[in-house]
Each structure stands twice: as C-alpha cells, then as structure tokens.
Amino acid sequence: MKKTYATEFHCSDVLMAEQAKIDLLMSGMDLSGCVESYEKDKVTLSFFEKTKKSSAKKVLRIRKATGLSPEIKVLYDSEWKGKWKEGLKPFYLTENIQIIPGKAKSKKVKAKREGIVLYIDTDIIFGSGLHPTTRMMAEFIESKAGKISNFFDIGTGTGILALIAAGYGAGEIWAIDVSEDAVKNASANFRMNGVDPDLLEPVNLSSFHRKKVFDFVSANLLTADLVKMKNKIVPFVAPGGYLAVSGVSKTNYNWFREHFRDASIRCVRVRSEAGWSGLLFKKNRARS
Numbered sequence: 001m002k003k004t005y006a007t008e009f010h011c012s013d014v015l016m017a018e019q020a021k022i023d024l025l026m027s028g029m030d031l032s033g034c035v036e037s038y039e040k041d042k043v044t045l046s047f048f049e050k051t052k053k054s055s056a057k058k059v060l061r062i063r064k065a066t067g068l069s070p071e072i073k074v075l076y077d078s079e080w081k082g083k084w085k086e087g088l089k090p091f092y093l094t095e096n097i098q099i100i101p102g103k104a105k106s107k108k109v110k111a112k113r114e115g116i117v118l119y120i121d122t123d124i125i126f127g128s129g130l131h132p133t134t135r136m137m138a139e140f141i142e143s144k145a146g147k148i149s150n151f152f153d154i155g156t157g158t159g160i161l162a163l164i165a166a167g168y169g170a171g172e173i174w175a176i177d178v179s180e181d182a183v184k185n186a187s188a189n190f191r192m193n194g195v196d197p198d199l200l201e202p203v204n205l206s207s208f209h210r211k212k213v214f215d216f217v218s219a220n221l222l223t224a225d226l227v228k229m230k231n232k233i234v235p236f237v238a239p240g241g242y243l244a245v246s247g248v249s250k251t252n253y254n255w256f257r258e259h260f261r262d263a264s265i266r267c268v269r270v271r272s273e274a275g276w277s278g279l280l281f282k283k284n285r286a287r288s
C-alpha cells in the first residue's frame with residue numbers, strides 16, 4: 001500500500017505557529033509544502049514526505065530551528081488523502097460566492113442567492129476556501145466585480161481565486177504555481193467549472209520571465225516570499241490596476257508594511273481575520 005510520512009507539530013495558537021514558521025524560514029527551510037490545519041485555536045503544521053529518511057531529516061531540522069518536537073506519522077494514501085474533506089458541506093466563502101467542495105459537479109447545485117457557484121475539489125486544505133486568507137482575497141476580487149478584464153493568479157493552489165475572477169467577468173486568466181500537483185489540481189478545477197485559462201504553468205515566480213500587465217493580480221503567499229519577490233510581482237499590475245496580497249500574519253504585519261513599499265502602488269484597503277491580514281494595493285495611473 002502506498003505510504004506518505006507526515007512530519008507534524010502542534011502549536012497552541014496562531015501566534016505560536018507564526019513564530020515557528022518564521023524560525024523555519026530563518027533556518028532556510030522551504031515552507032511552500034507546509035500544510036496548516038486548524039482546530040479551534042490550535043494549529044498543526046505538517047510536512048509530507050515520500051520516505052521515512054526524509055521525514056526523519058525534517059524532524060531534526062525543525063527541532064534545531066524551533067525547539068519544538070515534531071511527530072512522524074505514517075499515512076496510508078488510501079486512508080488519509082482527502083479524509084479531511086469528508087462531511088464538508090457547501091458553504092458561502094463570501095456573501096455571494098458559494099463553494100461546493102468535492103466532486104459534486106454531477107449534483108449541479110444552484111446558488112441560494114445571487115452570486116456565483118464554484119466547484120472545488122482538492123486533497124489539501126489550502127485553496128479549499130476554508131482559510132481566512134483565501135476569503136480575504138476573494139472579497140477583494142469580489143469588490144472589483146465586472147471591472148477586471150484580465151487576472152493573474154500567482155500561487156494559484158486549487159485555482160480558487162482565478163475561478164472567482166472568471167466568475168466575476170475576467171476574460172483572460174493567467175495562473176502559475178511552483179507546485180506541479182497544485183497545477184494539476186487547478187487544471188481539474190478549471191475544467192470542472194468550464195473555465196479555460198489562457199496560461200496555467202507549474203513555475204516558480206522567481207523564474208517566470210513573461211512580460212504583461214493585468215487589471216488584477218493576486219498573490220496569497222508567505223510574507224517573506226511577498227517581500228522577496230515584490231519587484232517581480234508589482235510590474236505585473238497595470239497602471240490603475242489592483243494587487244491583492246495575503247498570507248501576512250499579525251506578527252509579520254509591521255515588518256511587511258515596512259518592506260513591501262513601492263512608489264508605484266498605494267494600499268487602499270486592509271482586512272484582518274483570525275490573526276491574518278490581506279491588503280489591496282492600487283497602482284498609480286501612468287502620467288501622460
């Protein structure tokens with residue numbers, strides 16, 4: 001039976017999890033594969049590895065960086081993949097966006113009120129619509145409904161934000177993600193929702209060299225990655241266009257504001273939820 005090794009450690013609250021993530025980043029660890037799950041205030045951070053050896057290595061690294069003691073769990077793929085979503089019911093991500101989780105397309109659910117219905121299937125929690133950062137990003141996109149002609153989703157995950165933009169009228173969609181699994185997942189979700197993106201690529205933003213500007217750019221990434229890649233992200237925003245970012249925790253907020261500065265953009269909205277912030281920036285119009 002196929003196995004996966006989960007290296008997981010438990011944090012008593014969001015702040016402890018945030019501090020642990022900062023410590024891990026400072027130790028040079030790549031957090032793009034880190035999955036966070038929430039139970040009331042408690043947060044579990046998990047890394048999934050294919051071999052016991054790589055999981056054991058991760059345990060040592062985490063111990064050294066954070067002083068925390070992670071556990072290794074053996075997971076049999078058939079037993080765990082997608083288990084968390086059992087019992088998940090359709091829910092409203094925002095006032096007007098209804099998410100139907102899982103392979104429910106055959107059931108063809110209708111929105112109970114005005115708005116859009118999206119079918120999102122995924123084996124991981126991020127991008128399912130259950131995370132507060134996804135919700136804040138969705139609200140920013142919703143606030144510009146009908147005004148977005150093209151949309152670039154950096155770190156698309158399940159494709160959820162790009163699908164929301166398409167639902168609100170964006171005619172041209174670009175989406176990238178460093179994870180090939182995420183791109184496969186997004187591709188299936190695009191198909192399930194009848195959306196055909198103009199570009200969907202497994203690529204790291206830092207080595208993505210195309211030139212184009214968009215009315216709306218979304219980047220729900222780790223705070224440190226947003227800051228590190230600011231000069232790659234901001235040029236994709238058209239004059240007068242919008243950039244929505246999230247993934248900024250309460251503890252990182254001031255640091256983020258200090259380091260994510262660019263003369264061409266100004267912050268027009270900040271939202272906060274469950275220890276996370278989302279920010280909407282507007283790019284200056286070009287002077288004629």
Ligand SMILES: C[S@@+](CC[C@H](N)C(=O)[O-])C[C@H]1O[C@@H](n2cnc3c(N)ncnc32)[C@H](O)[C@@H]1O
Pocket residue numbers: 032126127128129131133134137154155156157158159160161176177178179182203204205206220221222225247
């Ligand atoms: C926090 S999830 C956001 C998923 C989805 N956009 C949402 O808002 O729910 C971040 C996603 O960005 C991807 N990612 C992280 N660093 C990236 C990079 N440098 N270039 C492209 N994608 C990246 C991760 O693989 C992950 O799927």
